[in-house]
Amino acid sequence: MLSVAVVGSGPSGVYTAQALLRQSLVPDVRVHVLDRLPTPYGLVRYGVAPDHEKIKSLQNGLRAVLEDDRVTFVGNVGVGGPDGVSPARLAELYHAVVYCVGASADRRLAVPGEGLPGSYSATRFVSWYSAHPDAGADPFVLDARSAVVIGVGNVAVDVARILARGADELRATDVPSAALGALEESRVRDVHIVGRRGPSQARFTTKELRELGALPGARVVVDPAELALDPAYAAPEGLPGAPPAVVRRNLEVLRGWSAAGEPAAGGAGRRIRLRFFLRPVELLERDGRVAGVRFARTAPDAGGGVRDTGAYEDIAARLVLRAVGYRGVxxxxxxxxxxxGTVPHAAGRVLRDGVPVPGAYVAGWIKRGPTGVIGSNRSCAKETVASLLADAAELRGRAAADDPLAVLRKWGLRPVEWSGWLSIERAEAELGRSLGRGPVKIPDWPGLLGAARDGER
Incomplete structure (x- = not known):
């Protein structure tokens, strides 16, 4: 039997396990899906916005793979960290190890004032409202009337939408109680989504963009002068240089909002302002915390990028969230x-100094960088699995443990298996019932591990 460990239970890890199960070249295969967390599904559980129920339903497909008899979920086992198992020791237990550890670090702005209180990564904000146990007990106090989200991708749109959405609309989701309470008390009324380039370079999808205009009690504001700066804005469809279809659709949506104009002053609703051609150069400080962002006005250059114009604009805000991308760790x-920010590889085979490392493979963002959507991980996983299967004869000659979980326990680790995860699910359902809601996520390590141990007992 070919024994394979997949490190990471998010989409890339589960799709790797699925590809191993579906192939016919090596019929006898055993897959252990390891995760540092006691819960499966990775970013589908802890990265997809709580109001995106259709995307979160992808958990059902991932679940079917993890419940296969040939697959074992092994939660609460970190790899490479101080409290986990090293890749070298893990390689002693399995014929092959596929690392699907994603890209967990956020990119920084590298501007003065970025470390001021009130300035955070969007990743941290997402972890907070998604109940990630690493988010910590410190709540976000949304006492600012104005917030700036730097970045024009789907993550920026997600966090802006959560800030602009009423708490009552999120009560039916699995948002943890502390986050729901903070959103209920939120004083945020203006949310600025700001990009250094134009709308034709923005990375959000049209579906995500349109959702902003469907929020009850919120208005989207777009400056027509900033749209007009983008050369693609006026490019007729079908002519050389015309923007791709997704860009044309985005521009159409933005054009409609810009034509609606500024909402009446003094309105009670929230406003989402989409701003373009503004590059952050400094976070401003007052009373020991962030008070705003200074932006340099940019304009398109001849090479498809942007140049500074010498003009500046300050946007007042006591909450700043940066959503400018992820990096592998x-x-x-x-x-x-x-x-x-990736592991060197050739078709998924890990390379050290250009030479394949026996039994080591990668898939997902740690392989190709933080690009693509969830479905992109399928083809990525298939490529890696094809390489692994081509090496199967050699891999079978490597030593592997008969019972890797027993060895992990001997090393002092306490794996959470599928029964433990099912117990966490039951505890979250019970927590939700006690609050008059649907299932509510347990947001801390002691709560998750306590629930898992109850099920194992």
Whole structure:
């Protein structure tokens, strides 16, 4: 039997396990899906916005793979960290290990004032309202009337939408109680989504963009002068240089909002302002915390990028969230390309100094960088699995443990298996019932592990 460990239970990890199960070249395969958390599904559980129920329903497909008899979920087992198992020791337990550890670090702005209180990564904000146990007990106090979200991708749109959405609309979701209470008390009325380039370079999808205009009690405001700066804005469809279809659809949506104009002053609703051609150069400080962002006005250049015009604009805000991308994090013991934030590989085979590392593979963002949508992980996983299967004869000659979980326990780890996860699900359903809601996520490590141990007992 070919014994394979997949590190990471998010989409890339589960799709890797699925590809191993569906292939016919090696019929006898056993897959252990390891995760540092005691819960499966990765970013589908902890990264997809709570009001995106259709996307969150992808958990059902991932669940079917993890419940296969040939697959074992092994939660609460970190790899590469100080309290986990090293890649070298993990390689002693399995014929092959596929690392699907994603890109967990956020990119920074590298501007003065970025570390001021009130300035956070969008990743931290998402973790907070998604009840990630690493988010910590410190709540977000949404006492600012104005918030700035720097970035024009889907993550920026997600966090802006959550800030602009009423708490009553989120009560039916699995948002943890503390986050729901903070959103209920929120004083945020103006949310600025700001990008350094134009709308034709924005990375949000049209579906995400349109959702902003469907929020009850919120208005979207777009400056027509900023749209007009973008050369693609006036490019007729079908002519050379015309923007792709998704860009044309985005521009059409933005054009409609810009034509609606500024809402009446003094209105009680929230406003979402989409701003373009503004590059952050400094976070401003007052009374020891962030008070706003200073932006340099940019304009398109001849090479498809932007240039500074010499003009500046300050936007007042006591909450700033940066959503400018993710980066992979080095896993001690594996090669790492610090420039790309990925593990060097050839068709998924991990490379050290250009030579394949026996039994080591990668898939997902740690392989290709933080690009694509959830479905992109399927083809990525299939490529890696094809490489692994081509190496199967050699891999079978490697030593592997008969019972890897027993060895992990001997090393002092306490794996949470599928029965433990099912117990967490039951505890979250019970928590929700006690609050008059649907299932509500348990937001802390002690609560999750306590629920898991109850099920195991």
């Amino acid at each position: 080095e896993l001690p013991g594996l090669p790492f390309d610090a420039v790309r």
